[in-house]
Amino acid sequence: MATCSEYIKTVFPSIDDDLKQYVEGVLKNGADEFEDSEEVYEAVGEVLQEVSSDKTEEDIRDICNELLNILKPNKAKTNNGPMKVLNAPIHLGSMVDNLDNNIEDIKSIWVMQRDDSLMQKKLEKAQAKLQEKQDKRTKDVKSVVVPKLQTATASQVTSKKESKLESKGNNRTQDIRIENFDVAYGDRVLLQGADLTLACGRRYGLVGRNGLGKSTLLRMISSGQLRIPSHISILHVEQEVVGDNTLALESVLECDTVRADLLKREKEISTAINAGSTDPNLNTQLSEIYAQLQNIEADKAPAKASIILNGLGFTSEMQQRPTKTFSGGWRMRLALARALFSRPDLLLLDEPTNMLDIKAIIWLENYLQNWPTTLLVVSHDRNFLDTVPTDILHLHSQRIEAYRGNYEQFERTKTEKLKKSTKGI
Ligand SMILES: Nc1ncnc2c1ncn2[C@@H]1O[C@H](COP(=O)(O)OP(=O)(O)OP(=O)(O)O)[C@@H](O)[C@H]1O
Ligand SMILES: [Mg+2]
Numbered sequence: 001m002a003t004c005s006e007y008i009k010t011v012f013p014s015i016d017d018d019l020k021q022y023v024e025g026v027l028k029n030g031a032d033e034f035e036d037s038e039e040v041y042e043a044v045g046e047v048l049q050e051v052s053s054d055k056t057e058e059d060i061r062d063i064c065n066e067l068l069n070i071l072k073p074n075k076a077k078t079n080n081g082p083m084k085v086l087n088a089p090i091h092l093g094s095m096v097d098n099l100d101n102n103i104e105d106i107k108s109i110w111v112m113q114r115d116d117s118l119m120q121k122k123l124e125k126a127q128a129k130l131q132e133k134q135d136k137r138t139k140d141v142k143s144v145v146v147p148k149l150q151t152a153t154a155s156q157v158t159s160k161k162e163s164k165l166e167s168k169g170n171n172r173t174q175d176i177r178i179e180n181f182d183v184a185y186g187d188r189v190l191l192q193g194a195d196l197t198l199a200c201g202r203r204y205g206l207v208g209r210n211g212l213g214k215s216t217l218l219r220m221i222s223s224g225q226l227r228i229p230s231h232i233s234i235l236h237v238e239q240e241v242v243g244d245n246t247l248a249l250e251s252v253l254e255c256d257t258v259r260a261d262l263l264k265r266e267k268e269i270s271t272a273i274n275a276g277s278t279d280p281n282l283n284t285q286l287s288e289i290y291a292q293l294q295n296i297e298a299d300k301a302p303a304k305a306s307i308i309l310n311g312l313g314f315t316s317e318m319q320q321r322p323t324k325t326f327s328g329g330w331r332m333r334l335a336l337a338r339a340l341f342s343r344p345d346l347l348l349l350d351e352p353t354n355m356l357d358i359k360a361i362i363w364l365e366n367y368l369q370n371w372p373t374t375l376l377v378v379s380h381d382r383n384f385l386d387t388v389p390t391d392i393l394h395l396h397s398q399r400i401e402a403y404r405g406n407y408e409q410f411e412r413t414k415t416e417k418l419k420k421s422t423k424g425i
Contacts, residue, residue, distance in 0.1 A: 003070050004024060004027055004028075004067055004070050004071065005020070005024055007066065007067065007070060008020055008023060008024070008067075011063055012048065012051050012052055014051070014052070015051050015052075016051070019047060019050075019051060022047065023044050023047055023048065026043050026044050027040070027043075027044065027067060027071060030043055030209055031071045031072070032414075033208075033209050033396065034068055034071065034072060034075065035075065035396060035397050036068070036075060036077075037061065037064045037065035037067075037068045037075075037076060037077060039209075040064040040065070040067055040068045040071075041060065041061055041064040042211070043209070044064065044067075045057075045060050045061070045064055048060050048063060048064075065077055151185075152183060152184065152185050152190075152216050152219065152220060152225075153183070153184055153185075153225070154181060154182065154183045154184075154220040154225040154226050155181060155182050157179055157180040157181070173229060174200035174201075174232065174345065174374075175197070175198065175199050175200050176196070176197070176198040176228045176229070176232065176346065176374070177195075177196075177197050177198075178195070178196045178197075178221075178226050178227075178228065179195050180193055180194075180195060181193075181194055181195075181196070181226055182194070183213060183216060183217060183220055183226075185216070189398060190212065190213030190216055190217075190398065191213055191217065191395075191398050191399070191400070192398040192399070193398075193399070194398065194399050194400050195399075195400065196217075196393070196400050197402065198346065198374050198376060199374070200345075200373070200374055201372070201373065201374060202374060202375075202390045202391055203368065203371060203374075203375040203377070203388055203389050203390045203391070204374075204375065204376045204377070204389060204390075204391045204392070204393050205377055205378075205379055205384075205385045205388065205389030205391070205392050205393065205406070205407060206218075206376060206377065206378045206379075206393045206395060206400075207378075207379070207380075207385065207392060207393070207394055207395070207407070207410075208394060208395030208396055209396070212395050212396065213395065214350075214378045214395055215350050215378065217395070218236055218238075218348045218350055218376070218378065219236070219238070221234065221236070221346075221348060221376075222234055222235075222236035222238070222348055228346075232345040232346055233344040233345045233346070234344055234345070234346045234347075234348065235339045235342055235344035235346075235347055235348065236348040236350075237332075237335050237336050237339045237347075237348070237349050237350070237352070238335075238350065239335065240328050240331035240332040240334070240335055241323055241331045241332075241334040241335045241338065242323070242331075243322075243323045243324035243325075243326065243331060244322065244323055244324050245322045245323075245324065246322060246323050247319070247320055247321065247322060247323075248309060248314060248318060248319045248320070248321055248322075248323055248326070248334060249302065249305055249306060249309060249319040249320065251323050251334060251338065252305040252308065252309060252334070252337050252338050252341050253301055253302060253305050253341075255338045255341055255342040256301060256341065256342065258296060259293070259296060259298045259301055262289050262292055262293050262296075262298065263293070263298070265285075265289055266286065266289045266290075266293070269282050269285055269286050269289070270286070273286070304341065305337070305341050306319060308337045308340050308341055308367075309337050311360065311363035311364070311367060312333045312336060312337050312356070312360050312363065312364070313333065313356070313357065313359065313360045314330075314333070314337075329355060332355045333355060333356070333360070336349075336352060336355070336364075340367065343372065343373060344373065345373050345374060346373065346374045346375075346376065347371070347373065347374070347375050347376070347377075348376050348377075349375070349376075349377040349378070350377075350378045351378055351379055351380065351381075352364060352377065352379070352384075353379060353381045353384050361381075361383075361384065365383070365384060365387045365388055368388045369387070369388060375388075376393075377389070382407065385406065385407035386406050386407050386408050387406070388406075389406050389407065390404075390405070390406070391403065391404055391405070392405070392406070392407055392409075392410040394410070
């Protein structure tokens, strides 16, 4: 990293210290992720362009290639560049051995240690400064180019066998297989020819550098743009619960629509009987309803909902307050509580720990370890990724690579792979 730092200082002598630190932070943390210079350009190109208006985009791209060359010499484009001359012979075997000692150093930007707040603060400071500069520039320039917000699109190759089963209503598989699909915002392709398999009952941690399309992928699944068998229920916790007069506990309980419908019918029939109706069917219907309520253990529902709310930080008093009295953050927690209570076949969560305090995070980590159906969760939180997932899905190079095990196992497997490929040279 020292070399990167020197190089940046050489090519951008007037670079502001905070910005330099920001760029170095992004490069350091993303080092093991960059596959080509385009990815380096995506990560830091804009910031570097800010620093020096006399450089063309082409110059900045060359600089990004050189930065990649410093970070990962075998990944950078070398066809135009000068040949590297080594000062001393290198011994590949000992390099491989050293990898073991360096495993601890391999950390990625998208996996933050929970207590790594100093670096985070620095990045935030630099980001704020960059924003300030951008705002200033926006004010200075008369015609402002507003980035065009687009709707993401997805296309997918469907298996004939599955379509056939689906059309006959015979598709009972609980596994989800989305094959050979693309996701894009206009011309900006996020995923291309990707495959995603979610086996029933497993918990998938979706990881990858910022901005590669993790959130978009979840949205494509929940909106139905990527097709999955219609009998599989999906819930994506994305938006906060609407604030109204419904009590918090009630708003969680009402997600169980089967229970809510049965209770509603029970009330209607009881009212009719009390009003003197002599219809003999009413009593039979009422007994059936009671049997069904017993079957789904409806009486235990309030306690279950309360346990979830309590785990997410709602005291008994808060559980009895109307949803409109809560802030956006708490209404987001309510949305999470509703999803956990509903137990969909596939639960999609996007960085759930961001909305929680440490106590609630620990509760959620424990709760999800017993999650009975399939979970797909995006996270940058190292502890969470080590605790909850049974599998890691690594989004990079517009594809999704699947690894068995938690994040720690994933890192180990990746290092092993790296060792093997180094040995193979
Ligand atoms: N409405 C939009 N129109 C055009 N581009 C978009 C839109 N929304 C997001 N993007 C771009 O698509 C890319 C993927 O965004 P997305 O939010 O899915 O990434 P992500 O992997 O979830 O990132 P992060 O880890 O930072 O949450 C980003 O580069 C983003 O700038
Ligand atoms: Mg995201």
